Amino acid sequence: MRACALALTAALALAACTRTDHAAAIRDGEAIFFGKGRCAECHVLGGRGSAVRGPALDGFGARADARGRERAAAKGGAPLTAGEYVVESLVDPGAFAADGVPPIMPDVSRAPIGLDRRELDAVARFLLARGGDPAARLDWPAAVDDPARRAPAPASFAEGGDVARGRAIFHDLEGAARCVGCHGLEPGGSEIGPDLRAIAAIQPPEAIRVAVLEPNREIVAGYHQTIVTTKDELILIGIVKNETDDAFDLVVRKTAVATETTRLAKADVAERAPGQLSIMPNNYSELLTPEELRDLFAFLLTLRGDGERGATRGS
Amino acid sequence: MRAWVGGVAGVAALALGVGGGWLLVATPEKTDAPPTPVAAASPTPFGTLVGVVTWGGHPPKREPLPVTRDHAACGAEVPDRSIEVGPDRGLRNALVSVEGLPAEQSAIATPIPFHQVDCLFTNRVTVVPTGATIEFVNGDRILHNTHVNTVRNKPANFAIPAGKRQRYGPMTRETIKITCDIHPWMAAWLIVRDDPYFAVTDARGQYAIHDVPAGRHKVSVWQETVGKGGVEPIEIEIVSGEVVRHDFLVRPASATSVRSK
Numbered sequence: 001m002r003a004c005a006l007a008l009t010a011a012l013a014l015a016a017c018t019r020t021d022h023a024a025a026i027r028d029g030e031a032i033f034f035g036k037g038r039c040a041e042c043h044v045l046g047g048r049g050s051a052v053r054g055p056a057l058d059g060f061g062a063r064a065d066a067r068g069r070e071r072a073a074a075k076g077g078a079p080l081t082a083g084e085y086v087v088e089s090l091v092d093p094g095a096f097a098a099d100g101v102p103p104i105m106p107d108v109s110r111a112p113i114g115l116d117r118r119e120l121d122a123v124a125r126f127l128l129a130r131g132g133d134p135a136a137r138l139d140w141p142a143a144v145d146d147p148a149r150r151a152p153a154p155a156s157f158a159e160g161g162d163v164a165r166g167r168a169i170f171h172d173l174e175g176a177a178r179c180v181g182c183h184g185l186e187p188g189g190s191e192i193g194p195d196l197r198a199i200a201a202i203q204p205p206e207a208i209r210v211a212v213l214e215p216n217r218e219i220v221a222g223y224h225q226t227i228v229t230t231k232d233e234l235i236l237i238g239i240v241k242n243e244t245d246d247a248f249d250l251v252v253r254k255t256a257v258a259t260e261t262t263r264l265a266k267a268d269v270a271e272r273a274p275g276q277l278s279i280m281p282n283n284y285s286e287l288l289t290p291e292e293l294r295d296l297f298a299f300l301l302t303l304r305g306d307g308e309r310g311a312t313r314g315s
Numbered sequence: 316m317r318a319w320v321g322g323v324a325g326v327a328a329l330a331l332g333v334g335g336g337w338l339l340v341a342t343p344e345k346t347d348a349p350p351t352p353v354a355a356a357s358p359t360p361f362g363t364l365v366g367v368v369t370w371g372g373h374p375p376k377r378e379p380l381p382v383t384r385d386h387a388a389c390g391a392e393v394p395d396r397s398i399e400v401g402p403d404r405g406l407r408n409a410l411v412s413v414e415g416l417p418a419e420q421s422a423i424a425t426p427i428p429f430h431q432v433d434c435l436f437t438n439r440v441t442v443v444p445t446g447a448t449i450e451f452v453n454g455d456r457i458l459h460n461t462h463v464n465t466v467r468n469k470p471a472n473f474a475i476p477a478g479k480r481q482r483y484g485p486m487t488r489e490t491i492k493i494t495c496d497i498h499p500w501m502a503a504w505l506i507v508r509d510d511p512y513f514a515v516t517d518a519r520g521q522y523a524i525h526d527v528p529a530g531r532h533k534v535s536v537w538q539e540t541v542g543k544g545g546v547e548p549i550e551i552e553i554v555s556g557e558v559v560r561h562d563f564l565v566r567p568a569s570a571t572s573v574r575s576k
Binding site for chain 1: 457477490568
């Protein structure tokens with residue numbers, strides 16, 4: 001900015017300077033998006049990342065104004081500008097989740113992701129540059145400057161837990177929990193449940209506790225089943241994809257590795273009910289002792305996407 | 316009431332070979348409930364519907380489903396039991412129903428077991444009366460999660476450790492697919508009915524529905540891969556004191572709408 005201030009003598013120079021500045025922010029934002037921000041754990045952009053848990057973000061900037069209007073229509077209030085929308089999406093993502101995606105995204109200005117104002121600004125401009133205006137005005141709430149936000153959140157429920165015992169509970173295929181049966185931590189492991197290899201790097205401890213003990217509170221996108229009953233009383237259970245005005249695909253799991261997709265005409269469907277439950281059992285608080293849960297949480301909080309593979313080798 | 320005993324016993328006998336056990340739990344015949352007034356009339360106003368349900372077209376090629384985990388407990392592969400065709404194309408586990416008859420509550424106090432053995436649900440189709448409680452039993456030495464994919468009953472997804480049991484109910488009328496998310500090849504149907512006028516076909520496709528009130532009734536056939544769409548709706552005249560025979564041919568689902576990957 002200092003170099004820019006010296007050049008504030010001509011409008012042309014100002015424009016060039018602003019562009020240059022934002023180009024740097026956009027570059028930083030991309031690095032943060034795929035790095036410290038961990039955004040690609042749940043979002044795909046430019047073919048990189050995961051499209052399972054969160055929406056794809058290609059074209060985010062082009063859609064931001066429309067999303068701001070959608071938000072107003074759904075939640076009331078004045079339409080958000082593109083800048084207001086991206087700010088809210090990053091630091092208050094639960095306020096409005098587009099496309100019916102479950103509101104599982106954490107506030108990225110808080111631990112464990114903990115982006116500061118400069119980093120937030122960079123990611124926001126990188127996103128706005130996907131088809132929109134990266135120079136949009138961004139008003140971050142003053143609270144993002146509070147360093148306490150970026151301090152690791154307390155996790156009393158895991159305090160004193162034994163990580164090694166928790167790891168054993170997670171991996172024990174004969175045990176009551178056998179988490180690894182659905183949440184593989186190794187390449188080629190089970191993908192029945194969401195990838196947890198970096199879960200402690202993206203979600204605060206309390207969200208992890210709730211996800212284990214109350215898996216139905218928020219079902220991660222891509223894992224939400226629908227029970228479809230046709231007019232012939234054929235019952236199909238699967239994940240709805242490729243919906244149009246008069247039809248949709250239902251992807252039904254056939255085996256652990258194969259799915260069967262049926263295209264259903266809406267005119268043939270008598271009832272379409274959201275499966276009310278996660279495929280994850282909801283009685284772990286009964287199956288595990290408080291000590292076992294403490295150990296398991298202690299282990300889960302070590303899953304930061306950086307070494308679990310080595311840690312579990314030979315287990 | 317007798318039809319209920321026969322119906323439930325038939326299902327149990329098919330898979331468990333212990334049909335007699337159901338007679339113990341289906342006690343309403345011995346209660347003080349007043350007999351149906353018409354039951355004493357002569358000639359009896361009830362008839363019996365019997366027949367065979369066969370699979371239309373070529374016997375389906377259902378490849379065994381690969382077992383992808385827990386091989387020690389589950390084996391290398393399991394049969395795909397979604398369509399079971401026996402001798403002479405007899406279709407097993409089709410539900411034949413006389414429709415439009417009034418509900419008959421049949422209190423069954425004892426929980427009805429629903430077994431999981433060798434990583435399969437022992438019964439593919441289990442029919443129970445409304446108000447019944449189910450007891451899911453894990454007979455394996457590994458964990459199963461028993462997922463009740465319900466719309467009208469209480470949502471449930473139980474992790475059931477090896478050798479343990481889990482009660483569920485009382486239940487209301489619905490056709491429910493039971494699955495195990497850990498072992499995605501596991502599937503079974505729990506059908507909750509408030510009337511006794513149905514039968515589940517045996518391994519030869521045979522069925523018998525007893526004590527059906529005389530008269531003209533709509534009869535349907537449900538099979539899990541086609542719903543009721545495999546058989547055109549039909550009306551059948553049930554004659555007092557007689558056995559009426561009707562066979563059904565179930566058309567396979569249109570294959571054009573299904574693609575695998």
